[in-house]
Amino acid sequence: MSILVYISNVNGKIKKQSLELTSYASAMSKSTALDVCGVVIGDIEDSALDELGKYGMGKILKAVDAQFNNRVNRVYTRIVEQAARQLNAQYILFPDNNEGKAIAPRLSARMSAGFVPQVMGMPNSYEPFVVSKRAFTGKALARVEVQTKVKILSPMFNSFGLIEFPKELLIEAFTPEIDEPHSRLNIINRNLNEGTISLADAEIVVSGGRGMKSGEHFSMLEALSATLGGAVACSRPVADAGWRPADEHVGQTGKIIAPNIYFAIGISGAIQHVAGVSGAKCIVAINSDPEAPIFDVADYGMVGDAFKIVPELIEAFKAH
Ligand code: FAD
Numbered sequence: 001m002s003i004l005v006y007i008s009n010v011n012g013k014i015k016k017q018s019l020e021l022t023s024y025a026s027a028m029s030k031s032t033a034l035d036v037c038g039v040v041i042g043d044i045e046d047s048a049l050d051e052l053g054k055y056g057m058g059k060i061l062k063a064v065d066a067q068f069n070n071r072v073n074r075v076y077t078r079i080v081e082q083a084a085r086q087l088n089a090q091y092i093l094f095p096d097n098n099e100g101k102a103i104a105p106r107l108s109a110r111m112s113a114g115f116v117p118q119v120m121g122m123p124n125s126y127e128p129f130v131v132s133k134r135a136f137t138g139k140a141l142a143r144v145e146v147q148t149k150v151k152i153l154s155p156m157f158n159s160f161g162l163i164e165f166p167k168e169l170l171i172e173a174f175t176p177e178i179d180e181p182h183s184r185l186n187i188i189n190r191n192l193n194e195g196t197i198s199l200a201d202a203e204i205v206v207s208g209g210r211g212m213k214s215g216e217h218f219s220m221l222e223a224l225s226a227t228l229g230g231a232v233a234c235s236r237p238v239a240d241a242g243w244r245p246a247d248e249h250v251g252q253t254g255k256i257i258a259p260n261i262y263f264a265i266g267i268s269g270a271i272q273h274v275a276g277v278s279g280a281k282c283i284v285a286i287n288s289d290p291e292a293p294i295f296d297v298a299d300y301g302m303v304g305d306a307f308k309i310v311p312e313l314i315e316a317f318k319a320h
Contacts, residue, residue: 003028004089006080007040008099013048015201017095017157019055024155025093026056026165031126034090039083041076042069046171056165061174077106079176096154097200104152113150120159137252137275157200158258197231204230205259208238211266211306215243220310227317235267250276266306269294
Protein backbone atom coordinates (compact mmCIF):
# COMPACT_ATOMS: atom_id res chain seq x y z
CA MET A 1 0.00 0.00 0.00
CA SER A 2 1.24 3.49 -0.76
CA ILE A 3 0.94 7.23 -0.73
CA LEU A 4 0.98 8.34 -4.37
CA VAL A 5 2.37 11.75 -5.30
CA TYR A 6 1.44 13.31 -8.64
CA ILE A 7 4.67 14.79 -10.01
CA SER A 8 4.16 17.71 -12.42
CA ASN A 9 6.34 17.44 -15.51
CA VAL A 10 7.10 20.99 -16.63
CA ASN A 11 8.84 20.63 -19.99
CA GLY A 12 11.03 17.76 -18.75
CA LYS A 13 11.75 19.31 -15.36
CA ILE A 14 10.22 19.01 -11.93
CA LYS A 15 9.54 21.99 -9.69
CA LYS A 16 10.08 22.66 -6.01
CA GLN A 17 6.37 22.09 -5.45
CA SER A 18 6.80 18.38 -6.33
CA LEU A 19 9.73 18.07 -3.91
CA GLU A 20 7.65 19.65 -1.17
CA LEU A 21 4.74 17.27 -1.88
CA THR A 22 7.17 14.35 -1.67
CA SER A 23 8.46 15.62 1.70
CA TYR A 24 4.85 15.89 2.85
CA ALA A 25 4.12 12.30 1.77
CA SER A 26 7.29 11.08 3.51
CA ALA A 27 6.22 12.76 6.74
CA MET A 28 2.81 11.04 6.38
CA SER A 29 4.54 7.70 5.81
CA LYS A 30 6.20 8.00 9.23
CA SER A 31 2.72 7.78 10.78
CA THR A 32 1.12 5.35 8.33
CA ALA A 33 4.05 3.07 7.37
CA LEU A 34 2.94 3.37 3.72
CA ASP A 35 5.45 3.52 0.84
CA VAL A 36 5.96 6.86 -0.88
CA CYS A 37 5.51 6.46 -4.63
CA GLY A 38 5.04 8.85 -7.55
CA VAL A 39 3.63 9.05 -11.03
CA VAL A 40 4.95 11.36 -13.75
CA ILE A 41 3.52 11.75 -17.24
CA GLY A 42 5.24 12.78 -20.50
CA ASP A 43 8.86 12.93 -21.68
CA ILE A 44 11.31 13.39 -18.84
CA GLU A 45 14.86 12.12 -18.30
CA ASP A 46 15.48 9.80 -15.34
CA SER A 47 18.14 12.24 -14.12
CA ALA A 48 15.45 14.94 -13.74
CA LEU A 49 13.63 12.68 -11.27
CA ASP A 50 16.63 11.68 -9.13
CA GLU A 51 16.12 14.49 -6.62
CA LEU A 52 12.79 12.95 -5.54
CA GLY A 53 14.75 10.19 -3.75
CA LYS A 54 16.37 12.82 -1.54
CA TYR A 55 12.90 13.74 -0.21
CA GLY A 56 11.80 10.16 0.44
CA MET A 57 10.28 8.76 -2.76
CA GLY A 58 11.05 5.05 -3.14
CA LYS A 59 9.46 4.38 -6.52
CA ILE A 60 8.05 6.37 -9.43
CA LEU A 61 6.00 5.20 -12.40
CA LYS A 62 6.93 7.04 -15.56
CA ALA A 63 4.26 7.15 -18.28
CA VAL A 64 6.30 8.27 -21.25
CA ASP A 65 4.66 8.55 -24.62
CA ALA A 66 4.90 11.51 -27.01
CA GLN A 67 1.09 11.79 -27.05
CA PHE A 68 1.14 12.51 -23.31
CA ASN A 69 3.43 15.54 -23.58
CA ASN A 70 0.46 17.86 -23.72
CA ARG A 71 -1.84 17.64 -20.76
CA VAL A 72 -5.36 16.42 -21.49
CA ASN A 73 -7.08 16.34 -18.13
CA ARG A 74 -9.36 13.36 -18.63
CA VAL A 75 -6.47 11.27 -20.02
CA TYR A 76 -4.13 12.31 -17.22
CA THR A 77 -6.87 11.42 -14.73
CA ARG A 78 -7.09 7.92 -16.12
CA ILE A 79 -3.31 7.49 -16.06
CA VAL A 80 -3.13 8.53 -12.41
CA GLU A 81 -6.08 6.26 -11.61
CA GLN A 82 -4.32 3.25 -13.16
CA ALA A 83 -1.10 4.09 -11.30
CA ALA A 84 -3.05 4.46 -8.05
CA ARG A 85 -4.73 1.07 -8.50
CA GLN A 86 -1.43 -0.63 -9.42
CA LEU A 87 0.29 0.81 -6.33
CA ASN A 88 -2.74 0.30 -4.09
CA ALA A 89 -2.62 3.98 -3.11
CA GLN A 90 -4.45 4.93 0.07
CA TYR A 91 -3.60 8.61 -0.27
CA ILE A 92 -3.06 10.55 -3.50
CA LEU A 93 -1.41 13.97 -3.31
CA PHE A 94 -1.71 16.71 -5.92
CA PRO A 95 -0.20 20.20 -6.04
CA ASP A 96 -2.72 22.92 -5.20
CA ASN A 97 -2.41 24.58 -8.61
CA ASN A 98 -4.34 24.58 -11.90
CA GLU A 99 -3.07 21.09 -12.74
CA GLY A 100 -4.17 19.64 -9.41
CA LYS A 101 -7.48 21.50 -9.58
CA ALA A 102 -8.16 20.00 -13.01
CA ILE A 103 -7.22 16.38 -12.27
CA ALA A 104 -7.93 15.75 -8.58
CA PRO A 105 -11.73 16.32 -8.68
CA ARG A 106 -12.06 14.08 -11.76
CA LEU A 107 -10.06 11.36 -10.03
CA SER A 108 -12.13 11.81 -6.89
CA ALA A 109 -15.30 11.09 -8.89
CA ARG A 110 -13.79 8.11 -10.75
CA MET A 111 -12.40 6.45 -7.61
CA SER A 112 -15.17 7.50 -5.18
CA ALA A 113 -12.40 9.02 -3.07
CA GLY A 114 -12.89 12.01 -0.76
CA PHE A 115 -10.95 15.08 -1.94
CA VAL A 116 -9.67 17.91 0.27
CA PRO A 117 -8.15 20.91 -1.56
CA GLN A 118 -6.12 23.72 0.06
CA VAL A 119 -4.79 21.51 2.86
CA MET A 120 -2.75 23.34 5.51
CA GLY A 121 -0.23 21.38 7.56
CA MET A 122 -0.03 17.68 8.33
CA PRO A 123 -3.15 15.58 9.03
CA ASN A 124 -4.48 16.05 12.58
CA SER A 125 -5.21 12.30 12.90
CA TYR A 126 -5.32 9.20 10.71
CA GLU A 127 -8.00 7.08 12.45
CA PRO A 128 -10.35 8.84 11.82
CA PHE A 129 -8.60 10.80 9.09
CA VAL A 130 -8.88 14.53 9.84
CA VAL A 131 -7.01 17.33 8.11
CA SER A 132 -7.16 21.15 8.21
CA LYS A 133 -7.89 23.22 5.13
CA ARG A 134 -8.24 26.88 4.27
CA ALA A 135 -11.79 28.15 4.52
CA PHE A 136 -13.53 31.48 3.90
CA THR A 137 -10.72 32.69 1.61
CA GLY A 138 -8.08 32.08 4.26
CA LYS A 139 -9.86 33.74 7.17
CA ALA A 140 -10.41 30.41 8.94
CA LEU A 141 -9.20 26.84 9.06
CA ALA A 142 -11.75 24.04 8.71
CA ARG A 143 -11.11 20.56 10.08
CA VAL A 144 -12.38 18.00 7.61
CA GLU A 145 -12.89 14.29 8.19
CA VAL A 146 -12.51 12.02 5.17
CA GLN A 147 -14.26 8.68 5.48
CA THR A 148 -13.54 7.06 2.11
CA LYS A 149 -10.91 4.33 1.80
CA VAL A 150 -8.84 6.30 -0.73
CA LYS A 151 -8.22 9.94 0.11
CA ILE A 152 -7.05 12.73 -2.20
CA LEU A 153 -5.34 15.83 -0.81
CA SER A 154 -3.90 19.03 -2.28
CA PRO A 155 -1.52 20.52 0.30
CA MET A 156 -0.85 24.22 -0.24
CA PHE A 157 2.56 25.15 -1.61
CA ASN A 158 5.03 26.49 0.97
CA SER A 159 2.80 25.42 3.87
CA PHE A 160 5.00 22.45 4.77
CA GLY A 161 8.52 23.10 3.46
CA LEU A 162 11.31 20.87 2.16
CA ILE A 163 12.49 18.13 4.48
CA GLU A 164 14.98 15.48 3.41
CA PHE A 165 14.18 11.78 3.93
CA PRO A 166 16.87 10.15 1.72
CA LYS A 167 15.77 6.99 -0.10
CA GLU A 168 16.93 5.08 -3.14
CA LEU A 169 14.56 5.88 -6.01
CA LEU A 170 13.40 3.17 -8.41
CA ILE A 171 12.14 4.54 -11.74
CA GLU A 172 9.77 2.17 -13.55
CA ALA A 173 8.31 2.54 -17.05
CA PHE A 174 4.53 2.56 -16.96
CA THR A 175 2.24 1.89 -19.90
CA PRO A 176 -1.30 2.93 -19.13
CA GLU A 177 -4.20 1.58 -21.16
CA ILE A 178 -5.77 4.56 -22.86
CA ASP A 179 -8.27 3.50 -25.52
CA GLU A 180 -9.13 7.01 -26.68
CA PRO A 181 -7.63 7.78 -30.11
CA HIS A 182 -5.06 10.55 -29.92
CA SER A 183 -6.82 12.57 -32.66
CA ARG A 184 -9.85 13.04 -30.42
CA LEU A 185 -7.87 14.54 -27.56
CA ASN A 186 -8.00 18.29 -26.94
CA ILE A 187 -4.45 19.52 -26.92
CA ILE A 188 -3.52 22.31 -24.56
CA ASN A 189 0.01 23.55 -25.10
CA ARG A 190 2.18 24.27 -22.14
CA ASN A 191 4.55 26.95 -23.33
CA LEU A 192 6.42 28.00 -20.27
CA ASN A 193 9.41 30.14 -21.17
CA GLU A 194 12.67 28.56 -20.17
CA GLY A 195 14.16 30.36 -17.21
CA THR A 196 10.92 32.07 -16.17
CA ILE A 197 9.94 31.38 -12.57
CA SER A 198 6.26 30.56 -12.34
CA LEU A 199 4.17 32.50 -9.86
CA ALA A 200 3.24 29.34 -7.96
CA ASP A 201 6.90 28.37 -7.49
CA ALA A 202 8.35 31.80 -6.79
CA GLU A 203 9.75 32.41 -3.32
CA ILE A 204 9.71 36.16 -3.92
CA VAL A 205 6.78 37.85 -5.68
CA VAL A 206 6.72 41.50 -6.75
CA SER A 207 3.13 42.54 -7.26
CA GLY A 208 1.69 45.78 -8.59
CA GLY A 209 -1.72 47.39 -8.35
CA ARG A 210 -3.60 50.28 -9.88
CA GLY A 211 -1.15 52.62 -8.16
CA MET A 212 1.35 51.71 -10.91
CA LYS A 213 -0.86 53.87 -13.22
CA SER A 214 -0.20 51.92 -16.47
CA GLY A 215 1.09 48.64 -17.91
CA GLU A 216 4.34 50.25 -19.09
CA HIS A 217 5.32 51.12 -15.52
CA PHE A 218 5.39 47.41 -14.67
CA SER A 219 8.84 47.26 -16.31
CA MET A 220 10.05 48.73 -13.01
CA LEU A 221 8.51 45.81 -11.11
CA GLU A 222 9.92 43.33 -13.62
CA ALA A 223 13.37 44.83 -12.98
CA LEU A 224 12.93 44.51 -9.21
CA SER A 225 11.67 40.94 -9.59
CA ALA A 226 14.60 40.01 -11.87
CA THR A 227 17.07 41.47 -9.37
CA LEU A 228 15.59 39.30 -6.62
CA GLY A 229 15.01 36.17 -8.75
CA GLY A 230 11.25 36.37 -8.27
CA ALA A 231 8.05 36.51 -10.29
CA VAL A 232 5.63 39.36 -11.06
CA ALA A 233 1.98 39.38 -9.97
CA CYS A 234 -0.80 41.96 -9.94
CA SER A 235 -4.16 42.91 -8.49
CA ARG A 236 -7.34 42.13 -10.37
CA PRO A 237 -8.06 45.63 -11.79
CA VAL A 238 -4.59 45.56 -13.34
CA ALA A 239 -5.34 42.28 -15.14
CA ASP A 240 -8.85 43.48 -16.04
CA ALA A 241 -7.35 46.59 -17.62
CA GLY A 242 -5.02 44.42 -19.70
CA TRP A 243 -1.89 45.93 -18.13
CA ARG A 244 -0.75 42.40 -17.17
CA PRO A 245 -1.77 38.85 -18.22
CA ALA A 246 -4.82 37.44 -16.44
CA ASP A 247 -2.84 34.52 -14.97
CA GLU A 248 -0.80 36.96 -12.85
CA HIS A 249 -3.79 38.19 -10.90
CA VAL A 250 -3.81 37.02 -7.31
CA GLY A 251 -6.68 37.02 -4.85
CA GLN A 252 -10.05 35.51 -4.18
CA THR A 253 -10.82 35.18 -7.89
CA GLY A 254 -7.22 34.66 -8.97
CA LYS A 255 -4.22 32.65 -7.85
CA ILE A 256 -3.62 31.84 -4.21
CA ILE A 257 0.09 32.01 -3.46
CA ALA A 258 2.29 31.66 -0.39
CA PRO A 259 5.75 33.03 -1.24
CA ASN A 260 8.38 33.77 1.38
CA ILE A 261 8.25 37.50 0.52
CA TYR A 262 5.38 39.35 -1.18
CA PHE A 263 5.92 42.95 -2.29
CA ALA A 264 2.56 44.75 -2.62
CA ILE A 265 3.29 47.92 -4.57
CA GLY A 266 0.53 50.45 -5.25
CA ILE A 267 -2.02 47.91 -3.98
CA SER A 268 -4.66 49.12 -1.53
CA GLY A 269 -5.05 45.74 0.23
CA ALA A 270 -8.72 44.99 -0.40
CA ILE A 271 -9.96 41.89 1.39
CA GLN A 272 -10.39 40.04 -1.92
CA HIS A 273 -6.73 40.71 -2.81
CA VAL A 274 -5.33 39.77 0.58
CA ALA A 275 -7.26 36.46 0.41
CA GLY A 276 -4.78 35.34 -2.23
CA VAL A 277 -1.60 36.25 -0.35
CA SER A 278 -2.40 35.81 3.32
CA GLY A 279 -0.21 32.69 3.32
CA ALA A 280 2.89 34.77 2.43
CA LYS A 281 5.57 34.50 5.10
CA CYS A 282 6.38 38.23 4.87
CA ILE A 283 4.43 41.06 3.20
CA VAL A 284 6.24 44.28 2.27
CA ALA A 285 3.90 47.11 1.28
CA ILE A 286 4.75 50.29 -0.61
CA ASN A 287 1.89 52.76 -0.78
CA SER A 288 1.57 56.55 -0.86
CA ASP A 289 -1.48 56.45 1.42
CA PRO A 290 -0.55 55.79 5.06
CA GLU A 291 -4.17 54.73 5.71
CA ALA A 292 -4.14 52.01 3.01
CA PRO A 293 -5.50 48.73 4.45
CA ILE A 294 -2.50 46.82 3.08
CA PHE A 295 -0.49 48.23 6.03
CA ASP A 296 -2.79 46.31 8.42
CA VAL A 297 -1.51 43.00 7.05
CA ALA A 298 2.02 44.04 6.07
CA ASP A 299 5.09 42.98 8.06
CA TYR A 300 7.06 45.94 6.65
CA GLY A 301 5.61 49.10 5.18
CA MET A 302 7.02 52.03 3.23
CA VAL A 303 4.80 55.09 2.87
CA GLY A 304 5.74 56.97 -0.26
CA ASP A 305 5.74 57.16 -4.02
CA ALA A 306 6.45 53.78 -5.64
CA PHE A 307 8.02 55.54 -8.62
CA LYS A 308 10.71 56.89 -6.32
CA ILE A 309 11.07 53.94 -3.92
CA VAL A 310 11.21 51.05 -6.41
CA PRO A 311 14.24 52.34 -8.41
CA GLU A 312 16.03 52.99 -5.11
CA LEU A 313 15.27 49.44 -3.96
CA ILE A 314 16.60 48.00 -7.23
CA GLU A 315 19.87 49.92 -6.79
CA ALA A 316 20.13 48.88 -3.14
CA PHE A 317 19.53 45.17 -3.89
CA LYS A 318 21.99 45.26 -6.80
CA ALA A 319 24.63 46.74 -4.52
CA HIS A 320 24.37 43.74 -2.13
P1 FAD B 1 -6.85 50.41 -5.79
O1 FAD B 1 -7.81 49.97 -4.78
O2 FAD B 1 -7.25 51.49 -6.71
O3 FAD B 1 -5.53 50.83 -5.00
C1 FAD B 1 -4.43 51.48 -5.58
C2 FAD B 1 -3.48 51.81 -4.46
O4 FAD B 1 -2.30 52.38 -5.01
C3 FAD B 1 -4.04 52.82 -3.43
O5 FAD B 1 -3.93 52.28 -2.12
C4 FAD B 1 -3.15 54.06 -3.60
O6 FAD B 1 -2.93 54.72 -2.37
C5 FAD B 1 -1.88 53.45 -4.13
N1 FAD B 1 -1.06 54.35 -4.93
C6 FAD B 1 -1.47 55.24 -5.88
N2 FAD B 1 -0.43 55.88 -6.40
C7 FAD B 1 0.69 55.39 -5.79
C8 FAD B 1 2.07 55.66 -5.91
N3 FAD B 1 2.56 56.55 -6.78
N4 FAD B 1 2.93 54.96 -5.11
C9 FAD B 1 2.47 54.06 -4.21
N5 FAD B 1 1.16 53.76 -4.06
C10 FAD B 1 0.28 54.42 -4.85
N6 FAD B 1 -8.99 42.13 -6.36
C11 FAD B 1 -7.85 41.44 -6.44
O7 FAD B 1 -6.75 42.01 -6.43
N7 FAD B 1 -7.89 40.07 -6.56
C12 FAD B 1 -9.05 39.37 -6.57
O8 FAD B 1 -9.02 38.14 -6.68
C13 FAD B 1 -10.26 40.08 -6.45
N8 FAD B 1 -11.44 39.43 -6.44
C14 FAD B 1 -12.58 40.15 -6.26
C15 FAD B 1 -13.80 39.47 -6.15
C16 FAD B 1 -14.97 40.17 -5.95
C17 FAD B 1 -16.26 39.43 -5.83
C18 FAD B 1 -14.94 41.58 -5.86
C19 FAD B 1 -16.19 42.36 -5.62
C20 FAD B 1 -13.75 42.26 -5.96
C21 FAD B 1 -12.56 41.58 -6.18
N9 FAD B 1 -11.33 42.22 -6.29
C22 FAD B 1 -10.19 41.50 -6.37
C23 FAD B 1 -11.24 43.70 -6.35
C24 FAD B 1 -10.89 44.32 -5.01
O9 FAD B 1 -12.07 44.54 -4.26
C25 FAD B 1 -10.17 45.68 -5.19
O10 FAD B 1 -11.00 46.52 -5.94
C26 FAD B 1 -8.82 45.55 -5.88
O11 FAD B 1 -8.02 44.58 -5.22
C27 FAD B 1 -8.12 46.89 -5.85
O12 FAD B 1 -6.96 46.81 -6.63
P2 FAD B 1 -5.75 47.78 -6.37
O13 FAD B 1 -5.33 47.70 -4.96
O14 FAD B 1 -4.73 47.52 -7.42
O15 FAD B 1 -6.37 49.21 -6.73
